[in-house]
Amino acid sequence: MESSASRGIPPRKGPVALALRYYGRELARLRRLTAPAMLLPALGNIGINYIAPLVIAKLVARIAGGSAALTLGAALPYVLGFAGVLLLSEAAWRGGLHCLNRLDALGIERLYVIGMDELFAKDAAFFHDNFAGSLTKRVLSFASRFEEFVDALAFSVVGRFVPLLFGSVVLWFYEPLLVVALLVMIAVTGVCVLPLIRRRQALVGRREEAIARVSGHVSDSLMNMDTVRAFAAEEREAVEHRSRVARSRELTLRSWDYGNLRIDTVVAPMSVLTNALGLLLAVTIAGTGHGVEAVVVAFTYYSSATRIMFEFNWIGRRSKRIARPPGRRVKRRGAARPTVDSFFRMGRLSCSQPPHKVWVMGC
Amino acid sequence: MESSASRGIPPRKGPVALALRYYGRELARLRRLTAPAMLLPALGNIGINYIAPLVIAKLVARIAGGSAALTLGAALPYVLGFAGVLLLSEAAWRGGLHCLNRLDALGIERLYVIGMDELFAKDAAFFHDNFAGSLTKRVLSFASRFEEFVDALAFSVVGRFVPLLFGSVVLWFYEPLLVVALLVMIAVTGVCVLPLIRRRQALVGRREEAIARVSGHVSDSLMNMDTVRAFAAEEREAVEHRSRVARSRELTLRSWDYGNLRIDTVVAPMSVLTNALGLLLAVTIAGTGHGVEAVVVAFTYYSSATRIMFEFNWIGRRSKRIARPPGRRVKRRGAARPTVDSFFRMGRLSCSQPPHKVWVMGC
Numbered sequence: 182m183e184s185s186a187s188r189g190i191p192p193r194k195g196p197v198a199l200a201l202r203y204y205g206r207e208l209a210r211l212r213r214l215t216a217p218a219m220l221l222p223a224l225g226n227i228g229i230n231y232i233a234p235l236v237i238a239k240l241v242a243r244i245a246g247g248s249a250a251l252t253l254g255a256a257l258p259y260v261l262g263f264a265g266v267l268l269l270s271e272a273a274w275r276g277g278l279h280c281l282n283r284l285d286a287l288g289i290e291r292l293y294v295i296g297m298d299e300l301f302a303k304d305a306a307f308f309h310d311n312f313a314g315s316l317t318k319r320v321l322s323f324a325s326r327f328e329e330f331v332d333a334l335a336f337s338v339v340g341r342f343v344p345l346l347f348g349s350v351v352l353w354f355y356e357p358l359l360v361v362a363l364l365v366m367i368a369v370t371g372v373c374v375l376p377l378i379r380r381r382q383a384l385v386g387r388r389e390e391a392i393a394r395v396s397g398h399v400s401d402s403l404m405n406m407d408t409v410r411a412f413a414a415e416e417r418e419a420v421e422h423r424s425r426v427a428r429s430r431e432l433t434l435r436s437w438d439y440g441n442l443r444i445d446t447v448v449a450p451m452s453v454l455t456n457a458l459g460l461l462l463a464v465t466i467a468g469t470g471h472g473v474e475a476v477v478v479a480f481t482y483y484s485s486a487t488r489i490m491f492e493f494n495w496i497g498r499r500s501k502r503i504a505r506p507p508g509r510r511v512k513r514r515g516a517a518r519p520t521v522d523s524f525f526r527m528g529r530l531s532c533s534q535p536p537h538k539v540w541v542m543g544c
Numbered sequence: 545m546e547s548s549a550s551r552g553i554p555p556r557k558g559p560v561a562l563a564l565r566y567y568g569r570e571l572a573r574l575r576r577l578t579a580p581a582m583l584l585p586a587l588g589n590i591g592i593n594y595i596a597p598l599v600i601a602k603l604v605a606r607i608a609g610g611s612a613a614l615t616l617g618a619a620l621p622y623v624l625g626f627a628g629v630l631l632l633s634e635a636a637w638r639g640g641l642h643c644l645n646r647l648d649a650l651g652i653e654r655l656y657v658i659g660m661d662e663l664f665a666k667d668a669a670f671f672h673d674n675f676a677g678s679l680t681k682r683v684l685s686f687a688s689r690f691e692e693f694v695d696a697l698a699f700s701v702v703g704r705f706v707p708l709l710f711g712s713v714v715l716w717f718y719e720p721l722l723v724v725a726l727l728v729m730i731a732v733t734g735v736c737v738l739p740l741i742r743r744r745q746a747l748v749g750r751r752e753e754a755i756a757r758v759s760g761h762v763s764d765s766l767m768n769m770d771t772v773r774a775f776a777a778e779e780r781e782a783v784e785h786r787s788r789v790a791r792s793r794e795l796t797l798r799s800w801d802y803g804n805l806r807i808d809t810v811v812a813p814m815s816v817l818t819n820a821l822g823l824l825l826a827v828t829i830a831g832t833g834h835g836v837e838a839v840v841v842a843f844t845y846y847s848s849a850t851r852i853m854f855e856f857n858w859i860g861r862r863s864k865r866i867a868r869p870p871g872r873r874v875k876r877r878g879a880a881r882p883t884v885d886s887f888f889r890m891g892r893l894s895c896s897q898p899p900h901k902v903w904v905m906g907c
Contacts, residue, residue: 233847234843237823237839237840237843240823240827240839241604241608241836241839241840244608244827244835244836244839245604245607245608245835245836251827253827253828256824256827259823259827260820260823260824260827261820263819263820263823264816264817264819264820267815267816267819267820268812268813268816271812271813271815271816274808274812275804275805275808275809275812278804278808279801279804279805282797282800282801282804283797285800286793286796286797286800287793289793289796290789290790290792290793293758293785293789294782294785294786294789297762297765297782297785298782300766301778301781301782305769305770305773308766308769308770313763313766313767313769314763314767316766317759317762317763317766317767320762320766321758321759321762395656395684396680396684399660399680399683399684400676400677400680402660403663403671403676403679403680403683404676404677404680406668406671406676407668407671410668415664418664419657419660419661419664422656422657422660423657426653426656426657427653429653430649430650430652430653433649433652434645434646434649437645437648437649438642438645441638441641441642441645442638442642445637445638445641446638449631449634449637449638450631450634452630452634453627453630453631453634454627456626456627456630457623457624457626457627457630460600460603460622460623460626461619461623464603464607464614464616464619464622464623465616472607472608473604473607473608473836476600476603476604476607477600477604477840480597480600484596
């Protein structure tokens with residue numbers, strides 16, 4: 182950890198860790214909601230992605246094994262079992278979401294209050310050193326991103342990895358090699374992708390700065406529209422807006438492209454390879470007696486489990502979007518700096534200096 | 545349409561239609577990107593959700609039909625075909641996302657510029673009648689929600705319904721009744737859910753107003769912190785903040801609960817019923833000759849296709865979140881009104897009147 186921190190990991194690590202501590206405290210405080218909110222969606226996923234296909238695999242094996250056509254009476258237990266499993270899974274999902282909604286709402290409420298209380302306790306100098314607009318944004322996103330964090334935990338982490346555990350146990354009974362191959366391929370993909378996700382983080386940071394520069398300038402122009410009019414500076418403001426927007430478009434595309442053309446071009450072939458490997462293993466077992474059942478189970482389990490590979494990317498993206506708590510480690514940054522005083526400076530200087538130079542000062 | 549418009553449909557319909565016209569114009573302008581951005585993800589979904597399972601179904605039928613165990617050589621074409629289909633599908637996804645990223649970025653850039661140009665063209669009175677903060681938010685969300693709109697179109701509409709069409713054609717060859725049952729159940733669910741989605745819209749609108757009241761007050765307190773200090777009003781501000789946050793939590797839960805406990809309790813059983821019905825039909829065909837193949841196809845196709853039912857809810861949610869264009873139909877609303885002047889009023893009145901009354905005036 183020490184060495185990675187010194188090797189240029191984004192400086193938001195401290196604030197992010199702090200936000201995570203606040204979020205963790207809310208999860209602990211609301212633990213009666215946290216437990217079912219995390220586990221019930223996972224249970225629902227187990228039913229839908231792993232138990233229901235198992236019923237189908239058994240039914241298919243029964244049809245393939247029987248010499249005569251299956252009667253409706255003999256098939257009915259399978260169909261009813263299938264419907265029952267799905268219905269229970271949906272009930273688990275509804276119950277889980279019910280708790281998750283309460284967890285999100287109560288956590289957000291508390292974090293809104295904590296955030297403002299912290300700010301009210303600050304001294305006057307703090308407010309002179311920080312822009313009200315950026316503090317507002319930080320209070321709001323510190324609280325509202327709790328929802329994003331908890332949902333990612335419930336859906337992408339617990340809701341994916343607990344079912345994977347269940348699926349591994351079932352697969353083990355068919356062929357231990359199926360489990361080994363699946364877990365090794367997932368782990369290898371994770372290891373390959375992790376450094377790429379980190380590298381993209383730098384691109385995302387630059388993108389977010391560029392977007393903040395756009396919104397800062399928009400807010401600034403609109404708030405000082407009288408002054409803009411007084412100096413007949415509409416055209417200059419519009420040009421500046423266009424150049425900031427173009428820069429933000431460029432950096433946005435760069436970060437999106439990195440995800441699609443760099444990270445997912447690793448994940449996608451690995452996921453295809455894993456699925457094909459699973460099928461190949463299942464076919465070899467099929468020769469040894471389990472027959473069609475193993476093929477259906479391997480196909481459905483592998484295609485559910487390999488979806489985790491694409492989540493790596495997503496989890497990495499989300500966990501970094503956590504807002505820092507308001508009132509901590511707040512410092513002026515070029516990107517977040519509004520241009521209102523730069524604008525006044527421009528107004529005063531525009532007679533003697535060419536406007537583009539002044540804008541450079543303003544940025 | 546006439547009668548539904550008069551029966552309390554939210555008044556945002558006009559602005560939403562206007563925003564959609566702007567968005568549609570961007571899609572037409574960038575049509576060389578729009579076409580592949582919409583169709584390639586749909587093609588990818590066809591491969592992953594409909595062609596790959598078909599290969600598996602054929603393989604299973606081959607194993608079930610053969611008297612001896614399948615040799616690896618005989619199975620290899622299936623495994624390679626399966627891997628090839630998945631790989632091509634992933635390539636289609638990457639290509640589609642590449643175009644979609646460009647469509648999103650260029651569309652957003654243009655809409656940012658259009659939004660600001662419209663505002664620069666307004667007269668001074670417009671800026672005195674509107675709050676700069678709310679105009680800023682509107683310019684930014686008008687542009688950035690283009691991404692949400694286009695992504696929903698690509699992933700949830702075109703990316704789901706085009707593959708459904710493909711799946712229906714394949715199912716038709718197995719048994720036309722499978723297609724009829726699937727489409728009828730999807731249509732019935734859509735019709736049942738539509739009025740519920742509309743009713744929830746009112747709840748969402750009230751929730752968003754409550755959240756705007758929270759952020760308005762936060763921004764207001766922070767921006768006027770000197771005045772808050774001068775009147776030693778921190779505690780009063782904190783109490784007001786808490787009550788606004790509690791109200792927003794209450795309304796947020798109400799709208800979330802409507803989605804989970806009211807809408808999805810209709811969708812989920814319908815989806816389970818459809819899946820069970822598909823399986824039952826497949827079993828009856830299995831008696832007539834297609835055997836295990838039909839069961840595997842029906843199971844995988846139905847479970848892919850019924851996911852559309854849950855998207856109804858999602859599409860409805862997204863399409864209503866489209867921002868109105870800045871500078872159009874903008875009027876003062878109680879919810880968006882900042883409390884800065886109410887705060888000064890409070891400062892002046894607090895000696896003679898109880899604070900809670902003053903707060904009522906301020907809201």
